[in-house]
Amino acid sequence: MGLVADRSFGSISLREVARGAGIVPTAFYRHFASMEDLGVTLVEDSMRVLRRTLREGRRDLAARQALPTAQNSLDILLRHVRDNEAQFRFLVREQHGGIAEIRRAIDTELRLFSKELAIDLSRLPDLVQWSPEDLEIAAELIVTIMLTAVADLLDGEYRGSGVEREIVERTEKQLVMVFLGMGRWSPPER
Amino acid sequence: MGLVADRSFGSISLREVARGAGIVPTAFYRHFASMEDLGVTLVEDSMRVLRRTLREGRRDLAARQALPTAQNSLDILLRHVRDNEAQFRFLVREQHGGIAEIRRAIDTELRLFSKELAIDLSRLPDLVQWSPEDLEIAAELIVTIMLTAVADLLDGEYRGSGVEREIVERTEKQLVMVFLGMGRWSPPER
DNA sequence: ACATTGAGTGAACATCTGTACACAAATCAG
DNA sequence: CTGATTTGTGTACAGATGTTCACTCAATGT
Numbered sequence: 001m002g003l004v005a006d007r008s009f010g011s012i013s014l015r016e017v018a019r020g021a022g023i024v025p026t027a028f029y030r031h032f033a034s035m036e037d038l039g040v041t042l043v044e045d046s047m048r049v050l051r052r053t054l055r056e057g058r059r060d061l062a063a064r065q066a067l068p069t070a071q072n073s074l075d076i077l078l079r080h081v082r083d084n085e086a087q088f089r090f091l092v093r094e095q096h097g098g099i100a101e102i103r104r105a106i107d108t109e110l111r112l113f114s115k116e117l118a119i120d121l122s123r124l125p126d127l128v129q130w131s132p133e134d135l136e137i138a139a140e141l142i143v144t145i146m147l148t149a150v151a152d153l154l155d156g157e158y159r160g161s162g163v164e165r166e167i168v169e170r171t172e173k174q175l176v177m178v179f180l181g182m183g184r185w186s187p188p189e190r
Numbered sequence: 191m192g193l194v195a196d197r198s199f200g201s202i203s204l205r206e207v208a209r210g211a212g213i214v215p216t217a218f219y220r221h222f223a224s225m226e227d228l229g230v231t232l233v234e235d236s237m238r239v240l241r242r243t244l245r246e247g248r249r250d251l252a253a254r255q256a257l258p259t260a261q262n263s264l265d266i267l268l269r270h271v272r273d274n275e276a277q278f279r280f281l282v283r284e285q286h287g288g289i290a291e292i293r294r295a296i297d298t299e300l301r302l303f304s305k306e307l308a309i310d311l312s313r314l315p316d317l318v319q320w321s322p323e324d325l326e327i328a329a330e331l332i333v334t335i336m337l338t339a340v341a342d343l344l345d346g347e348y349r350g351s352g353v354e355r356e357i358v359e360r361t362e363k364q365l366v367m368v369f370l371g372m373g374r375w376s377p378p379e380r
Numbered sequence: 381a382c383a384t385t386g387a388g389t390g391a392a393c394a395t396c397t398g399t400a401c402a403c404a405a406a407t408c409a410g
Numbered sequence: 411c412t413g414a415t416t417t418g419t420g421t422a423c424a425g426a427t428g429t430t431c432a433c434t435c436a437a438t439g440t
Contacts, residue, residue, distance in 0.1 A: 008200040008289075010197060011200035011288055096345065098196065098283065141367065144338050155286065177331065177375055181366070
């Protein structure tokens, strides 16, 4: 996992992975059919863990009678990112990276997130009469904003300076702008 | 340029580039000090052309007395993307790609775009009293949305199916949501 | 207790890689 | 035309790479 942190997955050799795992090259094939296979597995594992974390986060919020606001969700996400930096570097890097199969895997998972978020949104009083399509469009926008925040956070290696807070505040403002827009979107439609 | 279309830049060898250019490997060094150097040059060239196209687009709009609306700008951008597909595949791929120097170059150029857009926004009647910081935050959000549209357009190889229109419509809706939000943002601040 | 299986080994291969070096051709300035 | 500078060539080398094959070894279930 450390390997995949700062170089593109496509530029990593099977032998490097084997070396990193303390294993002879040929033994690699006992676990994965190819590098592509490894990549897809990595995506699925990372995403599974992330999904679990977010679900737990939402549960905790509910337990404290707190609403799952955008700020709260962003906070949970970013904490998870900090705890699993290498994985997210990998995900952000390979989302549009060089291997089609991996791109597809990430895209599928992100689409799932959007759908989930769209369902959450549909329960908000202000949005009850939105069409499913518009809900998903809004959800995708929110996911995009959050993903951009993650990418910015990881790309700046400033690690601990004020840049981190800056990114969080910017992202929160952007989310508010979108929510305000969503509040205005509905009326002109009906 | 065709080389860099679907594989990550970091996984491309100097020799492949030389081969693609019809040149012996050693001659590569007559033009670039390293692969990294090539990458940065590629970024700068692509961005220079894009900047020129957008400026001309805005000039044309002005000549036709049309406002540079978000829809118009998106249209110009996407047409340019279609005409220079390989370059944009490269840019989207390497924005968070494996080579730090290239990431930095792209990031710098994007930041420039945001600043330019922020200036344009500052001239809109509804936003005249926004703080420069908030203007830039909004501008970055718009750039993010447009960039996401570009990435989605290039990732789907559907090429000509309805997916293209779908992406454009989604993006337009997202932009409208943001603009609506921006219209509501200002009041609570003063 | 023993055969079956999953995981790791080691040698070998043909191929590709970056870069060094001395040399040739082409372009250009005066 | 001539001399200089830029661009390209050919050869060479040490090292890395993916994949094959036949093998050992330890764990497992019955």
